[in-house]
Amino acid sequence: MTLDKGLNKRMGDAHEQRLAEVLGMRQTRGSGNQWRDQMDAKHDRTACTFAFAVDGKSTLAKSISITRAMWEKAGEQASGELPMLALRFYNNASLEVHADLAVCDLLDFAEMREAAENWHKAKPILQALVERHPRCIPVLVGLAQQLINADQ
Incomplete structure (x- = not known):
């Protein structure tokens, strides 16, 4: 054409x-x-x-x-x-x-997808921290630590 x-x-x-x-x-x-x-x-x-x-x-x-x-x-x-x-x-x-x-590149896409998944997991924790539920803070810190350790 x-x-x-x-x-x-x-x-x-x-x-x-x-x-x-x-x-x-x-x-x-x-x-x-x-x-x-x-x-x-x-x-x-x-x-x-x-x-x-x-x-x-x-x-x-x-x-x-x-x-x-x-x-x-x-x-x-x-x-x-x-x-x-x-x-x-x-x-x-x-x-x-x-x-x-x-x-x-497939590996670039996989890295972006992993980052998006990690954000999706971390977002509720960050939202709860922003809302400042004092009783939740130790639990939220524990969840955040689990996410950080899982990424290593």
């Missing part, structure tokens, strides 16, 4: 803008074509635990190929952030989105 350059640019620009918005990233200048600021959008690794650098790929076609070379390039260009490839399928030239997908 051949696309005019204007449509290709609109597809890419819309995708990159949405990636930055949804993931809380900053868009890189020139779609990452600057040697010192590659990829399409990035987190600041000094400001968040799971900082990603993302390269977006979008299409009107039925498939998008991901190659080893593409993944290796993303890893090199991430410059310290975790690499991610974002894939967007459009339904039509009106840029109606069919699906937005994210590809990342």
Whole structure:
């Protein structure tokens, strides 16, 4: 499927803008074509635990190929952030989105999932501490200690 350059640019620009918005990233200048600021959008690794650098790929076609070379390039260009490839399928030239997908390293995903699970377990403890139930404090401290020990 051949696309005019204007449509290709609109597809890419819309995708990159949405990636930055949804993931809380900053868009890189020139779609990452600057040697010192590659990829399409990035987190600041000094400001968040799971900082990603993302390269977006979008299409009107039925498939998008991901190659080893593409993944290796993303890893090199991430410059310290975790690499991610974002894939967007459009339904039509009106840029109606069919699906937005994210590809990342399995171990990075597992680490994020574990962190989310730990937060889910810790949240009630923190909520109870905020509500200041004095009788609960020794129990809450004990539960917090169990969570900390389980993580080690």
